[in-house]
Amino acid sequence: MVKTLLRDxxxxxxxxxxxxxxxxxxxxxxxAFLWQAPAVEEVSLETVNSWPTGTLWVDARDANAxxxxxxxxxxxxxxxxxxxxxxxxxxxxRSGQRVVVYCDSQSCQASQDVAVRLRRxxxxxxxxxLQGGWQAWExxxx
Amino acid sequence: xKSVRLILRLVLGAVFxxxxxxxxxxxxxxxxxxSHFHLLPYPMAVALxxxxxxxxxxxxxxxxxxxxxxxxxxxxxxxxxxFLVALGSAWWRHLDISCGCFGSEERGSLGWDLARDGxxxxxxxxxxxxxxxxxxxxx
Numbered sequence: 001m002v003k004t005l006l007r008d009x010x011x012x013x014x015x016x017x018x019x020x021x022x023x024x025x026x027x028x029x030x031x032a033f034l035w036q037a038p039a040v041e042e043v044s045l046e047t048v049n050s051w052p053t054g055t056l057w058v059d060a061r062d063a064n065a066x067x068x069x070x071x072x073x074x075x076x077x078x079x080x081x082x083x084x085x086x087x088x089x090x091x092x093x094r095s096g097q098r099v100v101v102y103c104d105s106q107s108c109q110a111s112q113d114v115a116v117r118l119r120r121x122x123x124x125x126x127x128x129x130l131q132g133g134w135q136a137w138e139x140x141x142x
Numbered sequence: 143x144k145s146v147r148l149i150l151r152l153v154l155g156a157v158f159x160x161x162x163x164x165x166x167x168x169x170x171x172x173x174x175x176x177s178h179f180h181l182l183p184y185p186m187a188v189a190l191x192x193x194x195x196x197x198x199x200x201x202x203x204x205x206x207x208x209x210x211x212x213x214x215x216x217x218x219x220x221x222x223x224x225f226l227v228a229l230g231s232a233w234w235r236h237l238d239i240s241c242g243c244f245g246s247e248e249r250g251s252l253g254w255d256l257a258r259d260g261x262x263x264x265x266x267x268x269x270x271x272x273x274x275x276x277x278x279x280x281x
Contacts (some may be wrong), residue, residue: 008213008214012204013197016193029170031188043170047168
């Protein structure tokens with residue numbers, strides 16, 4: 001009886017292992033195996049678009065770049081003018097609403113910095129960083 | 143009694159299948175939810191975040207279809223107990239996080255999540271305890 005139960009448990013555990021390994025290998029949204037968690041989770045534009053509820057975009061670039069073009073509805077918020085810009089963000093953000101921060105490209109750090117600071121200053125905020133930054137968005141919306 | 147067991151089995155299986163499907167769709171988000179609990183080193187959170195939804199799916203289907211039922215119910219009971227411990231610790235530490243139990247869309251209070259997981263554990267325990275031959279074998 002116990003032997004059968006253990007064997008059945010092993011079968012079920014193994015049955016889940018095979019697709020899990022395939023997920024880790026092939027899934028388009030598979031997570032990276034890192035030794036440390038990224039400071040703020042990165043999400044692809046595709047993922048953000050798949051979210052049903054309204055997302056608040058935060059543009060962490062400078063004001064000139066923001067003025068040239070930005071994601072529709074995005075709020076300008078960067079570390080250079082944090083105190084001046086934060087009220088605009090606070091007015092636009094609804095509690096529980098997801099926030100996605102972007103800067104110029106994959107290599108810029110501003111979006112991570114702004115996202116970390118938002119997380120630190122606003123408890124419980126669901127904040128993400130856009131993979132590829134503004135370049136990724138512009139590529140999808142030429 | 144037989145029909146009550148069947149209904150509970152189907153409901154429990156469906157809940158686990160649904161919970162799994164919502165997470166399998168975007169493992170990256172579920173891994174983030176798991177890491178927000180701060181209970182595991184990040185690489186283990188990644189591994190668990192990928193494996194757990196598939197285990198839920200297998201156990202949910204096995205429960206609904208009655209395949210290796212005792213083992214499936216045992217694993218579901220173990221999983222719900224682990225979830226209860228994780229949720230309880232998050233609640234104890236006043237973490238303002240999402241349970242992640244049904245993917246990232248769902249965001250309720252941890253108290254509600256605890257009550258829901260507790261109910262699932264009770265249902266799995268009831269089904270296990272009332273399996274044909276369960277009492278006889280226990281003696």
